[in-house]
Amino acid sequence: MTSDPARGLRRKARKRDREVLDAAVSVFFEHGYDAASVQDIADRLSMLKGSLYHYIETKEDLLHRIVLEVNEGSEAVERSVVAEPDLGPLQRLDLYVHRQLDYNLSHRKQIAIYFDDAARLSPARRRDVQYRLAENEKFVAALIHAAQDAGLVDPGLDPALYAQLVLGTMVWVNRTYRPGRGPGRDALIAACARYAVHGVAAVTQSRPAPGLAFDRNL
Amino acid sequence: MTSDPARGLRRKARKRDREVLDAAVSVFFEHGYDAASVQDIADRLSMLKGSLYHYIETKEDLLHRIVLEVNEGSEAVERSVVAEPDLGPLQRLDLYVHRQLDYNLSHRKQIAIYFDDAARLSPARRRDVQYRLAENEKFVAALIHAAQDAGLVDPGLDPALYAQLVLGTMVWVNRTYRPGRGPGRDALIAACARYAVHGVAAVTQSRPAPGLAFDRNL
Numbered sequence: 001m002t003s004d005p006a007r008g009l010r011r012k013a014r015k016r017d018r019e020v021l022d023a024a025v026s027v028f029f030e031h032g033y034d035a036a037s038v039q040d041i042a043d044r045l046s047m048l049k050g051s052l053y054h055y056i057e058t059k060e061d062l063l064h065r066i067v068l069e070v071n072e073g074s075e076a077v078e079r080s081v082v083a084e085p086d087l088g089p090l091q092r093l094d095l096y097v098h099r100q101l102d103y104n105l106s107h108r109k110q111i112a113i114y115f116d117d118a119a120r121l122s123p124a125r126r127r128d129v130q131y132r133l134a135e136n137e138k139f140v141a142a143l144i145h146a147a148q149d150a151g152l153v154d155p156g157l158d159p160a161l162y163a164q165l166v167l168g169t170m171v172w173v174n175r176t177y178r179p180g181r182g183p184g185r186d187a188l189i190a191a192c193a194r195y196a197v198h199g200v201a202a203v204t205q206s207r208p209a210p211g212l213a214f215d216r217n218l
Numbered sequence: 219m220t221s222d223p224a225r226g227l228r229r230k231a232r233k234r235d236r237e238v239l240d241a242a243v244s245v246f247f248e249h250g251y252d253a254a255s256v257q258d259i260a261d262r263l264s265m266l267k268g269s270l271y272h273y274i275e276t277k278e279d280l281l282h283r284i285v286l287e288v289n290e291g292s293e294a295v296e297r298s299v300v301a302e303p304d305l306g307p308l309q310r311l312d313l314y315v316h317r318q319l320d321y322n323l324s325h326r327k328q329i330a331i332y333f334d335d336a337a338r339l340s341p342a343r344r345r346d347v348q349y350r351l352a353e354n355e356k357f358v359a360a361l362i363h364a365a366q367d368a369g370l371v372d373p374g375l376d377p378a379l380y381a382q383l384v385l386g387t388m389v390w391v392n393r394t395y396r397p398g399r400g401p402g403r404d405a406l407i408a409a410c411a412r413y414a415v416h417g418v419a420a421v422t423q424s425r426p427a428p429g430l431a432f433d434r435n436l
Binding site: 157158161162164165168169171172173176182183187188191192194195196198199200201202 | 375376379380382383386387389390391394400401405406409410412413414416417418419
Protein backbone atom coordinates (compact mmCIF):
# COMPACT_ATOMS: atom_id res chain seq x y z
CA MET A 1 0.00 0.00 0.00
CA THR A 2 2.68 2.49 0.92
CA SER A 3 4.18 2.19 -2.52
CA ASP A 4 0.84 2.99 -4.22
CA PRO A 5 1.60 6.17 -6.15
CA ALA A 6 -2.14 7.05 -6.37
CA ARG A 7 -2.26 7.26 -2.60
CA GLY A 8 0.37 9.99 -2.45
CA LEU A 9 -1.48 11.92 -5.15
CA ARG A 10 -4.75 11.66 -3.28
CA ARG A 11 -3.11 12.87 -0.11
CA LYS A 12 -1.62 15.82 -1.97
CA ALA A 13 -5.01 16.65 -3.51
CA ARG A 14 -6.68 16.57 -0.08
CA LYS A 15 -4.00 18.86 1.33
CA ARG A 16 -4.49 21.34 -1.54
CA ASP A 17 -8.24 21.14 -1.09
CA ARG A 18 -7.85 22.02 2.58
CA GLU A 19 -5.60 24.95 1.72
CA VAL A 20 -8.17 26.27 -0.76
CA LEU A 21 -10.92 26.07 1.86
CA ASP A 22 -8.78 27.73 4.54
CA ALA A 23 -7.92 30.55 2.14
CA ALA A 24 -11.62 31.01 1.34
CA VAL A 25 -12.40 31.22 5.08
CA SER A 26 -9.81 33.96 5.59
CA VAL A 27 -10.86 35.93 2.52
CA PHE A 28 -14.62 35.71 3.24
CA PHE A 29 -14.02 36.64 6.88
CA GLU A 30 -11.85 39.64 6.06
CA HIS A 31 -13.64 41.04 3.00
CA GLY A 32 -17.17 39.75 3.60
CA TYR A 33 -18.60 37.13 1.23
CA ASP A 34 -20.26 39.60 -1.12
CA ALA A 35 -17.14 41.69 -1.62
CA ALA A 36 -14.75 38.71 -1.83
CA SER A 37 -13.80 37.37 -5.26
CA VAL A 38 -12.34 34.09 -6.48
CA GLN A 39 -9.39 36.22 -7.61
CA ASP A 40 -8.80 37.27 -3.95
CA ILE A 41 -8.68 33.60 -2.95
CA ALA A 42 -6.31 32.75 -5.81
CA ASP A 43 -4.07 35.67 -4.76
CA ARG A 44 -4.04 34.40 -1.18
CA LEU A 45 -2.84 31.00 -2.47
CA SER A 46 -0.42 32.55 -5.00
CA MET A 47 -2.33 30.61 -7.66
CA LEU A 48 -3.69 31.64 -11.01
CA LYS A 49 -7.47 31.98 -10.98
CA GLY A 50 -7.68 29.40 -13.77
CA SER A 51 -5.82 26.84 -11.64
CA LEU A 52 -8.12 27.49 -8.70
CA TYR A 53 -11.12 26.63 -10.88
CA HIS A 54 -9.57 23.16 -11.09
CA TYR A 55 -10.69 22.76 -7.43
CA ILE A 56 -14.01 24.62 -7.35
CA GLU A 57 -16.95 25.45 -9.60
CA THR A 58 -18.17 28.71 -8.06
CA LYS A 59 -17.58 31.04 -5.12
CA GLU A 60 -20.85 29.78 -3.68
CA ASP A 61 -19.47 26.21 -3.62
CA LEU A 62 -16.78 27.39 -1.25
CA LEU A 63 -19.33 29.11 1.00
CA HIS A 64 -21.42 25.95 0.93
CA ARG A 65 -18.48 23.77 1.98
CA ILE A 66 -17.63 26.15 4.87
CA VAL A 67 -21.25 26.10 6.06
CA LEU A 68 -21.39 22.28 5.75
CA GLU A 69 -18.27 21.92 7.87
CA VAL A 70 -19.87 24.07 10.59
CA ASN A 71 -23.01 21.90 10.45
CA GLU A 72 -20.96 18.71 10.67
CA GLY A 73 -18.79 20.08 13.48
CA SER A 74 -21.86 21.02 15.53
CA GLU A 75 -23.49 17.66 14.89
CA ALA A 76 -20.32 15.90 16.04
CA VAL A 77 -20.45 17.95 19.27
CA GLU A 78 -24.06 16.89 19.81
CA ARG A 79 -23.21 13.22 19.23
CA SER A 80 -20.30 13.41 21.67
CA VAL A 81 -22.60 14.88 24.34
CA VAL A 82 -25.26 12.22 23.76
CA ALA A 83 -22.62 9.48 23.96
CA GLU A 84 -21.52 10.56 27.45
CA PRO A 85 -23.02 8.10 29.94
CA ASP A 86 -24.44 8.83 33.38
CA LEU A 87 -25.15 12.54 33.12
CA GLY A 88 -28.20 14.37 34.38
CA PRO A 89 -29.95 16.62 31.84
CA LEU A 90 -28.46 19.84 33.21
CA GLN A 91 -24.99 18.31 33.34
CA ARG A 92 -25.51 17.39 29.72
CA LEU A 93 -26.60 20.93 28.85
CA ASP A 94 -23.53 22.26 30.64
CA LEU A 95 -21.27 19.86 28.78
CA TYR A 96 -22.93 20.79 25.49
CA VAL A 97 -22.34 24.53 26.01
CA HIS A 98 -18.70 23.88 26.94
CA ARG A 99 -18.00 21.66 23.93
CA GLN A 100 -19.98 23.69 21.43
CA LEU A 101 -18.35 26.96 22.49
CA ASP A 102 -14.96 25.31 22.44
CA TYR A 103 -15.67 24.22 18.87
CA ASN A 104 -17.01 27.66 17.94
CA LEU A 105 -14.05 29.58 19.32
CA SER A 106 -11.71 27.22 17.46
CA HIS A 107 -13.69 27.99 14.27
CA ARG A 108 -14.43 31.62 14.97
CA LYS A 109 -14.15 32.79 11.37
CA GLN A 110 -16.22 29.91 9.99
CA ILE A 111 -18.98 30.56 12.56
CA ALA A 112 -19.03 34.26 11.68
CA ILE A 113 -19.31 33.39 7.97
CA TYR A 114 -22.06 30.89 8.76
CA PHE A 115 -24.19 33.46 10.57
CA ASP A 116 -23.44 36.38 8.26
CA ASP A 117 -23.54 34.71 4.86
CA ALA A 118 -25.43 31.39 4.85
CA ALA A 119 -28.40 33.45 3.59
CA ARG A 120 -26.42 33.99 0.36
CA LEU A 121 -26.64 30.30 -0.56
CA SER A 122 -28.97 29.07 -3.29
CA PRO A 123 -32.50 28.23 -2.06
CA ALA A 124 -32.04 24.45 -1.84
CA ARG A 125 -28.78 24.76 0.07
CA ARG A 126 -30.27 27.46 2.31
CA ARG A 127 -33.22 25.23 3.17
CA ASP A 128 -30.78 22.48 4.20
CA VAL A 129 -28.93 24.94 6.46
CA GLN A 130 -32.19 26.12 8.03
CA TYR A 131 -33.29 22.54 8.61
CA ARG A 132 -30.01 21.68 10.34
CA LEU A 133 -30.13 24.86 12.46
CA ALA A 134 -33.68 23.96 13.52
CA GLU A 135 -32.42 20.47 14.46
CA ASN A 136 -29.72 22.10 16.58
CA GLU A 137 -32.35 24.18 18.38
CA LYS A 138 -34.45 21.03 18.92
CA PHE A 139 -31.43 19.27 20.43
CA VAL A 140 -31.00 22.01 23.05
CA ALA A 141 -34.76 22.25 23.64
CA ALA A 142 -34.87 18.47 24.25
CA LEU A 143 -32.15 18.79 26.93
CA ILE A 144 -34.20 21.52 28.62
CA HIS A 145 -37.35 19.43 28.33
CA ALA A 146 -35.59 16.45 29.93
CA ALA A 147 -34.51 18.74 32.78
CA GLN A 148 -38.14 19.80 33.22
CA ASP A 149 -39.19 16.14 33.39
CA ALA A 150 -36.53 15.58 36.05
CA GLY A 151 -37.92 18.49 38.10
CA LEU A 152 -34.78 20.60 37.61
CA VAL A 153 -36.32 23.33 35.47
CA ASP A 154 -39.57 25.27 35.86
CA PRO A 155 -42.13 23.22 33.89
CA GLY A 156 -43.86 26.45 32.84
CA LEU A 157 -41.09 27.76 30.61
CA ASP A 158 -40.96 27.21 26.87
CA PRO A 159 -37.98 24.93 26.02
CA ALA A 160 -37.77 26.24 22.43
CA LEU A 161 -37.55 29.85 23.59
CA TYR A 162 -34.89 29.10 26.20
CA ALA A 163 -32.96 27.01 23.67
CA GLN A 164 -32.80 30.15 21.52
CA LEU A 165 -31.49 32.18 24.46
CA VAL A 166 -28.77 29.57 25.15
CA LEU A 167 -27.73 29.44 21.50
CA GLY A 168 -27.88 33.24 21.29
CA THR A 169 -25.53 33.56 24.25
CA MET A 170 -23.03 31.35 22.42
CA VAL A 171 -23.32 33.31 19.18
CA TRP A 172 -22.72 36.54 21.09
CA VAL A 173 -19.65 35.16 22.86
CA ASN A 174 -18.33 34.06 19.51
CA ARG A 175 -18.86 37.52 18.04
CA THR A 176 -17.19 39.42 20.85
CA TYR A 177 -14.27 37.05 21.56
CA ARG A 178 -10.90 38.40 20.47
CA PRO A 179 -7.97 36.07 21.11
CA GLY A 180 -5.52 37.65 23.54
CA ARG A 181 -7.98 40.30 24.75
CA GLY A 182 -10.41 40.26 27.68
CA PRO A 183 -10.84 37.18 29.84
CA GLY A 184 -9.07 34.01 28.73
CA ARG A 185 -10.81 31.53 26.52
CA ASP A 186 -11.45 28.96 29.26
CA ALA A 187 -12.80 31.61 31.66
CA LEU A 188 -15.12 32.84 28.95
CA ILE A 189 -16.41 29.34 28.15
CA ALA A 190 -16.94 28.54 31.84
CA ALA A 191 -18.78 31.83 32.49
CA CYS A 192 -20.99 31.36 29.44
CA ALA A 193 -21.91 27.79 30.42
CA ARG A 194 -22.65 28.80 34.01
CA TYR A 195 -24.76 31.76 32.89
CA ALA A 196 -26.71 29.71 30.33
CA VAL A 197 -27.36 26.68 32.53
CA HIS A 198 -28.37 28.71 35.59
CA GLY A 199 -30.45 31.00 33.41
CA VAL A 200 -32.43 27.96 32.33
CA ALA A 201 -32.31 26.00 35.55
CA ALA A 202 -33.60 28.20 38.33
CA VAL A 203 -36.99 26.96 39.49
CA THR A 204 -39.32 29.75 40.47
CA GLN A 205 -42.46 28.74 42.30
CA SER A 206 -44.59 31.82 41.82
CA ARG A 207 -45.18 33.81 38.64
CA PRO A 208 -43.79 37.25 39.45
CA ALA A 209 -45.24 40.41 37.96
CA PRO A 210 -43.27 41.69 34.95
CA GLY A 211 -40.71 44.26 35.99
CA LEU A 212 -40.65 43.21 39.61
CA ALA A 213 -39.81 39.58 39.35
CA PHE A 214 -38.05 39.15 42.66
CA ASP A 215 -38.98 38.97 46.25
CA ARG A 216 -37.75 41.87 48.30
CA ASN A 217 -35.35 39.57 50.12
CA LEU A 218 -33.47 38.60 46.93
CA MET B 219 -47.86 82.58 22.67
CA THR B 220 -50.34 80.57 20.61
CA SER B 221 -50.51 83.36 18.04
CA ASP B 222 -46.71 83.41 17.61
CA PRO B 223 -46.23 82.49 13.93
CA ALA B 224 -42.61 81.46 14.58
CA ARG B 225 -43.87 78.77 16.91
CA GLY B 226 -45.88 77.08 14.18
CA LEU B 227 -42.88 77.21 11.87
CA ARG B 228 -40.62 75.67 14.48
CA ARG B 229 -43.14 72.90 15.10
CA LYS B 230 -43.36 72.24 11.37
CA ALA B 231 -39.55 72.14 11.10
CA ARG B 232 -39.33 69.68 13.98
CA LYS B 233 -41.95 67.48 12.36
CA ARG B 234 -40.05 67.51 9.06
CA ASP B 235 -36.82 66.79 10.87
CA ARG B 236 -38.41 63.75 12.52
CA GLU B 237 -39.70 62.52 9.16
CA VAL B 238 -36.22 62.82 7.65
CA LEU B 239 -34.70 60.82 10.52
CA ASP B 240 -37.42 58.14 10.34
CA ALA B 241 -36.88 57.79 6.60
CA ALA B 242 -33.12 57.43 7.16
CA VAL B 243 -33.77 54.68 9.74
CA SER B 244 -35.92 52.72 7.28
CA VAL B 245 -33.49 53.15 4.38
CA PHE B 246 -30.37 52.28 6.41
CA PHE B 247 -32.14 49.26 7.91
CA GLU B 248 -33.35 47.93 4.58
CA HIS B 249 -30.35 48.65 2.35
CA GLY B 250 -27.53 48.71 4.92
CA TYR B 251 -25.77 51.98 5.67
CA ASP B 252 -22.98 51.49 3.11
CA ALA B 253 -25.33 50.74 0.24
CA ALA B 254 -27.90 53.42 1.18
CA SER B 255 -27.68 56.82 -0.51
CA VAL B 256 -29.05 60.26 0.32
CA GLN B 257 -31.01 59.87 -2.92
CA ASP B 258 -32.76 56.78 -1.47
CA ILE B 259 -33.81 58.81 1.57
CA ALA B 260 -35.04 61.69 -0.62
CA ASP B 261 -37.03 59.19 -2.71
CA ARG B 262 -38.59 57.74 0.44
CA LEU B 263 -39.73 61.25 1.40
CA SER B 264 -40.76 62.17 -2.16
CA MET B 265 -38.32 65.08 -1.87
CA LEU B 266 -35.64 66.34 -4.22
CA LYS B 267 -32.15 65.51 -3.01
CA GLY B 268 -31.32 69.22 -3.04
CA SER B 269 -34.23 69.96 -0.67
CA LEU B 270 -33.10 67.18 1.68
CA TYR B 271 -29.68 68.82 1.96
CA HIS B 272 -31.54 71.73 3.56
CA TYR B 273 -31.97 69.43 6.60
CA ILE B 274 -28.67 67.53 6.66
CA GLU B 275 -25.02 68.00 5.76
CA THR B 276 -23.99 64.39 5.05
CA LYS B 277 -25.26 60.82 5.20
CA GLU B 278 -22.98 60.30 8.21
CA ASP B 279 -24.83 63.09 10.09
CA LEU B 280 -28.00 61.04 9.83
CA LEU B 281 -26.24 57.91 11.10
CA HIS B 282 -24.79 59.97 13.94
CA ARG B 283 -28.20 61.29 14.96
CA ILE B 284 -29.69 57.77 14.93
CA VAL B 285 -26.84 56.48 17.09
CA LEU B 286 -27.17 59.45 19.48
CA GLU B 287 -30.88 58.78 19.91
CA VAL B 288 -30.10 55.16 20.86
CA ASN B 289 -27.50 56.38 23.38
CA GLU B 290 -29.95 58.86 24.87
CA GLY B 291 -32.77 56.33 24.98
CA SER B 292 -30.58 53.81 26.83
CA GLU B 293 -29.36 56.47 29.24
CA ALA B 294 -32.97 57.46 29.97
CA VAL B 295 -33.74 53.79 30.76
CA GLU B 296 -30.79 53.67 33.16
CA ARG B 297 -31.92 56.87 34.91
CA SER B 298 -35.45 55.53 35.26
CA VAL B 299 -34.11 52.34 36.88
CA VAL B 300 -31.85 54.29 39.26
CA ALA B 301 -34.78 56.54 40.22
CA GLU B 302 -36.92 53.60 41.33
CA PRO B 303 -36.82 53.50 45.18
CA ASP B 304 -36.71 50.45 47.43
CA LEU B 305 -35.40 47.81 45.06
CA GLY B 306 -32.78 45.19 45.80
CA PRO B 307 -29.90 44.97 43.31
CA LEU B 308 -31.29 41.93 41.50
CA GLN B 309 -34.75 43.47 41.31
CA ARG B 310 -33.06 46.50 39.78
CA LEU B 311 -31.21 44.32 37.26
CA ASP B 312 -34.47 42.60 36.39
CA LEU B 313 -36.23 45.93 35.95
CA TYR B 314 -33.35 47.20 33.82
CA VAL B 315 -33.51 44.21 31.45
CA HIS B 316 -37.29 44.60 31.13
CA ARG B 317 -37.16 48.33 30.39
CA GLN B 318 -34.10 48.22 28.16
CA LEU B 319 -35.49 45.36 26.06
CA ASP B 320 -38.84 47.11 25.87
CA TYR B 321 -37.01 50.19 24.54
CA ASN B 322 -34.91 48.09 22.16
CA LEU B 323 -37.85 46.19 20.67
CA SER B 324 -39.64 49.51 20.15
CA HIS B 325 -36.53 50.77 18.32
CA ARG B 326 -35.56 47.53 16.64
CA LYS B 327 -34.28 49.11 13.42
CA GLN B 328 -32.32 51.83 15.22
CA ILE B 329 -30.66 49.24 17.48
CA ALA B 330 -29.71 47.10 14.48
CA ILE B 331 -28.20 50.15 12.75
CA TYR B 332 -26.38 51.06 15.97
CA PHE B 333 -24.70 47.65 16.22
CA ASP B 334 -24.08 47.17 12.51
CA ASP B 335 -22.97 50.62 11.46
CA ALA B 336 -21.74 52.78 14.36
CA ALA B 337 -18.24 51.66 13.30
CA ARG B 338 -18.76 53.72 10.10
CA LEU B 339 -18.79 57.00 12.03
CA SER B 340 -15.83 59.37 11.94
CA PRO B 341 -13.18 58.62 14.61
CA ALA B 342 -14.26 61.34 17.10
CA ARG B 343 -17.91 60.31 16.92
CA ARG B 344 -16.96 56.62 17.13
CA ARG B 345 -14.93 57.27 20.29
CA ASP B 346 -17.98 58.96 21.85
CA VAL B 347 -20.13 55.93 20.98
CA GLN B 348 -17.55 53.53 22.44
CA TYR B 349 -17.31 55.62 25.59
CA ARG B 350 -21.08 55.58 26.06
CA LEU B 351 -21.29 51.82 25.36
CA ALA B 352 -18.58 51.25 27.98
CA GLU B 353 -20.60 53.37 30.44
CA ASN B 354 -23.62 51.16 29.71
CA GLU B 355 -21.56 48.04 30.48
CA LYS B 356 -20.32 49.68 33.71
CA PHE B 357 -23.91 50.41 34.72
CA VAL B 358 -24.86 46.72 34.43
CA ALA B 359 -21.58 45.60 36.05
CA ALA B 360 -22.30 47.94 38.99
CA LEU B 361 -25.72 46.33 39.50
CA ILE B 362 -24.06 42.90 39.54
CA HIS B 363 -21.39 44.16 41.92
CA ALA B 364 -24.05 45.53 44.27
CA ALA B 365 -25.75 42.11 44.20
CA GLN B 366 -22.41 40.51 45.12
CA ASP B 367 -22.06 42.93 48.05
CA ALA B 368 -25.57 41.96 49.17
CA GLY B 369 -24.61 38.26 49.07
CA LEU B 370 -27.00 37.50 46.20
CA VAL B 371 -24.39 36.68 43.56
CA ASP B 372 -21.26 34.53 43.71
CA PRO B 373 -18.50 36.96 44.77
CA GLY B 374 -16.03 35.06 42.58
CA LEU B 375 -17.54 35.98 39.23
CA ASP B 376 -16.35 38.90 37.12
CA PRO B 377 -19.12 41.57 36.99
CA ALA B 378 -17.79 43.03 33.73
CA LEU B 379 -17.88 39.65 31.98
CA TYR B 380 -21.40 38.87 33.18
CA ALA B 381 -22.54 42.37 32.22
CA GLN B 382 -21.41 41.52 28.68
CA LEU B 383 -23.40 38.28 28.76
CA VAL B 384 -26.53 40.12 29.92
CA LEU B 385 -26.16 42.81 27.27
CA GLY B 386 -25.38 40.15 24.65
CA THR B 387 -28.58 38.29 25.49
CA MET B 388 -30.53 41.51 24.84
CA VAL B 389 -28.77 42.19 21.55
CA TRP B 390 -29.52 38.66 20.41
CA VAL B 391 -33.21 38.92 21.32
CA ASN B 392 -33.34 42.17 19.40
CA ARG B 393 -31.79 40.53 16.34
CA THR B 394 -34.08 37.53 16.27
CA TYR B 395 -37.37 39.22 17.22
CA ARG B 396 -39.86 39.46 14.37
CA PRO B 397 -43.13 41.18 15.26
CA GLY B 398 -46.05 38.78 14.88
CA ARG B 399 -43.85 35.67 14.80
CA GLY B 400 -42.73 33.39 17.63
CA PRO B 401 -43.57 34.11 21.25
CA GLY B 402 -45.26 37.42 22.00
CA ARG B 403 -43.20 40.45 22.84
CA ASP B 404 -44.02 40.43 26.56
CA ALA B 405 -43.29 36.69 26.87
CA LEU B 406 -39.96 37.25 25.14
CA ILE B 407 -39.00 40.14 27.43
CA ALA B 408 -40.03 38.19 30.55
CA ALA B 409 -38.08 35.09 29.46
CA CYS B 410 -35.00 37.11 28.62
CA ALA B 411 -35.04 38.94 31.96
CA ARG B 412 -35.56 35.72 33.88
CA TYR B 413 -32.75 33.97 31.99
CA ALA B 414 -30.33 36.87 32.42
CA VAL B 415 -31.02 37.53 36.11
CA HIS B 416 -30.92 33.86 37.09
CA GLY B 417 -27.86 33.35 34.93
CA VAL B 418 -26.08 35.98 36.99
CA ALA B 419 -27.68 35.28 40.33
CA ALA B 420 -27.17 31.61 41.12
CA VAL B 421 -24.70 31.21 43.95
CA THR B 422 -22.43 28.22 43.51
CA GLN B 423 -20.33 27.30 46.49
CA SER B 424 -17.71 25.08 44.91
CA ARG B 425 -15.69 25.67 41.77
CA PRO B 426 -16.75 22.83 39.47
CA ALA B 427 -14.41 21.26 36.95
CA PRO B 428 -14.91 22.59 33.40
CA GLY B 429 -17.28 20.41 31.44
CA LEU B 430 -18.83 18.73 34.45
CA ALA B 431 -19.99 21.68 36.47
CA PHE B 432 -22.91 20.05 38.23
CA ASP B 433 -23.47 17.64 41.02
CA ARG B 434 -24.87 14.32 39.95
CA ASN B 435 -28.10 15.14 41.78
CA LEU B 436 -28.82 18.24 39.67
